[in-house]
Amino acid sequence: xxxxxxxxxxxxxxPVHNNQQQRTVGSRGPATLENYHxxxxxxxxxxxxxxxxxxxxxxFVAHGEFEAYGTIGDQPASTYTRAKLFQTRGKTPVTIRFxxxxxxxxxxxxxxxxxxxxxxxxxxxxxxxxxGNNLQVFFIRDAIKFPDVIHSLKxxxxxxxxxxxxxxxxxxNTPESMHxxxxxxxxxxxxxxxxxxxxxxxxxxxxxxxxxxxVLVKFHWxxxxxxxxxxxxxxxxxxxxxxxxxxxxxxxAIERGEYPQWELNVQIMSDDEHPELDFDPLDDTKIWPxxxxxxxxxxxxxxxxxxxxxxxxxxxxxxxTGVLVDGIDFSDDKMLAGRTFxxxxxxxxxxxxxxxxxxxxxxxxxxxxxxNQTGGQMSYGVDNRGENPHINFxxxxxAGLAEADESYREYRPFVxxxxxxxxxxxQNNYAQAGRRYREMADWQRDDLILNLVTNLxxxxxxxxxxxxxxxxxxxxxxxxxxxxxxxxSVNA
Numbered sequence: 461x462x463x464x465x466x467x468x469x470x471x472x473x474x475p476v477h478n479n480q481q482q483r484t485v486g487s488r489g490p491a492t493l494e495n496y497h498x499x500x501x502x503x504x505x506x507x508x509x510x511x512x513x514x515x516x517x518x519x520f521v522a523h524g525e526f527e528a529y530g531t532i533g534d535q536p537a538s539t540y541t542r543a544k545l546f547q548t549r550g551k552t553p554v555t556i557r558f559x560x561x562x563x564x565x566x567x568x569x570x571x572x573x574x575x576x577x578x579x580x581x582x583x584x585x586x587x588x589x590x591x592g593n594n595l596q597v598f599f600i601r602d603a604i605k606f607p608d609v610i611h612s613l614k615x616x617x618x619x620x621x622x623x624x625x626x627x628x629x630x631x632x633n634t635p636e637s638m639h640x641x642x643x644x645x646x647x648x649x650x651x652x653x654x655x656x657x658x659x660x661x662x663x664x665x666x667x668x669x670x671x672x673x674x675v676l677v678k679f680h681w682x683x684x685x686x687x688x689x690x691x692x693x694x695x696x697x698x699x700x701x702x703x704x705x706x707x708x709x710x711x712x713a714i715e716r717g718e719y720p721q722w723e724l725n726v727q728i729m730s731d732d733e734h735p736e737l738d739f740d741p742l743d744d745t746k747i748w749p750x751x752x753x754x755x756x757x758x759x760x761x762x763x764x765x766x767x768x769x770x771x772x773x774x775x776x777x778x779x780x781t782g783v784l785v786d787g788i789d790f791s792d793d794k795m796l797a798g799r800t801f802x803x804x805x806x807x808x809x810x811x812x813x814x815x816x817x818x819x820x821x822x823x824x825x826x827x828x829x830x831x832n833q834t835g836g837q838m839s840y841g842v843d844n845r846g847e848n849p850h851i852n853f854x855x856x857x858x859a860g861l862a863e864a865d866e867s868y869r870e871y872r873p874f875v876x877x878x879x880x881x882x883x884x885x886x887q888n889n890y891a892q893a894g895r896r897y898r899e900m901a902d903w904q905r906d907d908l909i910l911n912l913v914t915n916l917x918x919x920x921x922x923x924x925x926x927x928x929x930x931x932x933x934x935x936x937x938x939x940x941x942x943x944x945x946x947x948x949s950v951n952a
Contacts, residue, residue, distance in 0.1 A: 470497055471504075510775060511810050512565045515610060516576045519559030520654065520707035521774040522714060524763035525551045526581060532726060533756030540675055540728060541667035543787030545583045546758060553582040553824065554761060557777055558654040558706070561593075562613045562622070569706040570695040572649045572911070577659030577681060578779040579761070582824045589783035590679055591803065592661040594651055595644065597892075598744045599637040601884065603798020609634070624915040625923065632926035635889040636745045638934055642893045645911040646904050647689035653709040655720040656688040663781060663796040664742050666731060666789040672869035676729040676741060676791055678748060680755060684721040691907050692914075711766055719764045725755040731791075731873060740886045744795045747892060777820045778807035789871055794884075814839045830861050894934035905941075913945030924948055 468476040474497075482491045482498045491498075530549045531537055537546035545552045559576035560569060575594040580587055599609045612630035616623050631637045643649065651657035659681030666674045690698070698705050713720060727748050729741055739746045767773040782790075782800035790796060807815045813836035815821055823829060830844040832852045845852055848859030855863070897905065912931075916924050924946050932939025932950060943950040 470500060508771075513806065513810065515561050516557075516559040516578075517565045518563055518567050518569065519557045519576060519774060520710055521555060521557045521767050521777055522710060522763045523553070523555050523765040523767070524719070524761060526554045526579075526724070526759055526761045527551045528759040529757060532728075532758055533754075537758070538669060540669060540677070541787040542670045543583075543588075543667075543785055544585055545581060545588070545785070546787075555580045555582070555773075555777065555820065556761075556763065557774065557779065558710070562610075566703065568699045568703045570650060570690070570699040570703075572644065572692070572695070574644065574649075575651055575654070575657055577657075579659075579681075580777070580779060580783075580821075581785075582827075583785055584827065585785040586823045586827055587783055587821075588785040588788065589779045589781065590661055591779045591781045591799070592659055592663075592679065592681075594657045594659055595640065595648060596660040596662065596680070596747050597640050597643065598662055598795065599631070599640045600634065600795070601636055601743045601745050602794045603802070605634070606795075606798060606802070609637075624918040625920060628916060628919050628923045628927055632923050632930065635930060635933075636743075636887065638889055638930050639745050639747075639893040639896065641912075642896050642908065642934070645915070646900060646908040647691055649911070650690040650692070650695045651706075652688040652690050653706040655685045655710055655713060656683055658683050658687055659722065662744055663799070664744075664791045664793045665784075665796075666791050666871065667726075667728070668787055668789050668871040670869070672871055674731050674789065674871040674873065676731050677788075678727045678753075680725045680727070681722040681761070682725055682755075684723060684760075692911055710763075714763060714766050719762050721763075722761045724758045724761060726758055727753040727755060729753055738886060738891060739888045740884045742791060742793045743884060743887075744793065745889070745892075772818070773820045776811050776815070776818055778804075778811060778815050778818075780804040780807065786868075792875070812837050817841055832861070890930070890933040894938065897935045897938045909941045909945055912942055916942070916946055921948070 468479060470476060476497060479497075482495050484491050526545070528537070528546050528548070528550055530547065532540050532546065537543075557576065557578045559578070560567065560571060561574045561576060563571055563573065576592075577594055578589065578591045580589050600606065609630060612626050613622070615621055616626060631641060661679035663678075665677050665679070667677045668674045702708070710720070727750075729748065734741050741748065780800065780803040781796060782804060784790070790800070811818070817838075817840060828844055830846070832845065832854060833843065834852055842849075844861075846860045846862070848856075851858055851860040854860050897908070900908065912927075916927055919927075925948060928939050928943045928946070928948065928950060930939075931942050940950050
């Protein structure tokens with residue numbers, strides 16, 4: 461009976477006749493230099509890891525589909541945006557990567573940490589990446605501070621331990637972080653698993669319609685499994701036996717056919733400065749109040765297929781905040797501009813200049829890719845160049861790629877002002893943090909205070925006093941309870 465198993469080969473396609481022993485002089489050796497199969501095998505093994513992400517290193521990927529409703533709230537989608545995937549009821553393939561932020565590739569998924577929530581839509585117009593977190597706000601509002609906030613949260617460069625003293629040294633000198641800290645040290649800082657957490661785009665974008673009119677927009681993913689989080693004690697119990705419980709939960713749910721769902725909602729705001737608000741709407745440390753800017757349903761995402769290879773579909777998948785389709789545009793959000801460079805630059809470093817040729821990153825097969833980009837490491841395909849393959853530039857009077865559609869109407873907001881390095885005017889660092897504290901359930905406030913006191917008790921006294929002062933500006937009770945837990949005066 462013929463053997464139905466595939467034959468083991470080298471990457472050159474040569475059959476491997478012995479994969480258990482090297483070629484040696486006699487049975488004891490020494491080994492000979494012409495061990496080609498061994499040298500290829502071990503040299504690839506030495507190189508089979510790529511640099512892990514600086515942030516969001518630990519993550520898990522799944523595939524599915526997004527079904528648009530054809531409407532945004534009670535209006536046709538075309539009222540706000542000309543993005544094709546929203547115009548009619550229809551399905552768009554998606555790939556999503558959930559992640560933790562600060563820990564390394566093998567760190568715990570039960571750590572107190574923001575969670576990444578990145579979705580790649582494979583649309584008729586090419587890919588759209590919505591790169592966000594489970595929390596609606598961030599620590600900072602200007603991207604120039606991003607390396608600093610991450611350095612403070614990462615392990616100490618000497619002891620290689622995450623040190624509360626370092627974290628709160630930075631945060632105590634960054635008042636805008638109080639809102640994020642209030643979310644992070646509450647149960648929302650440890651989602652129960654990926655299926656039961658919400659997602660948020662965090663940044664502010666613009667919708668642009670066919671008439672070239674624009675509005676500001678924020679994106680939100682609302683879990684249909686119910687939103688559930690963990691206390692620190694519950695998380696500790698999980699972490700004692702399992703570092704990857706959230707990935708396991710998602711994988712097994714999909715394998716069982718229990719396909720998780722999230723509804724995409726948007727908040728929409730007219731594109732102006734909104735002087736009636738006590739905060740800047742482009743500030744990533746702020747939430748747009750739902751009572752003023754209601755959530756408008758857009759469509760439903762369902763995850764129904766697991767990955768088949770962790771490295772190719774997880775380690776090498778690449779997202780970027782600048783990956784937009786027509787009808788979705790940038791706003792003047794200071795964090796968005798910085799992230800748009802940083803994210804794609806990270807992929808070029810980690811994966812290589814041709815990372816967009818990888819199957820997990822390229823557009824759908826029915827979406828043509830036509831560029832004049834050539835070469836680079838690991839290039840294995842040539843983009844469509846038009847009628848004449850000799851022409852890899854534009855314009856050309858001989859042949860090449862067609863120019864863009866001249867009927868395209870871009871959104872042209874008017875911007876004027878002096879070039880400067882300056883903070884935004886309406887910072888209001890404490891109001892929303894205080895509101896969040898007061899809106900929590902009693903048990904959530906108790907858990908928040910417990911977690912803050914536990915971490916701050918490891919800090920120098922002057923940092924404890926500064927943080928108590930900040931929390932007191934958010935809410936008098938908030939600051940007092942932290943101070944009592946630390947055994948210091950609230951007026952210190």
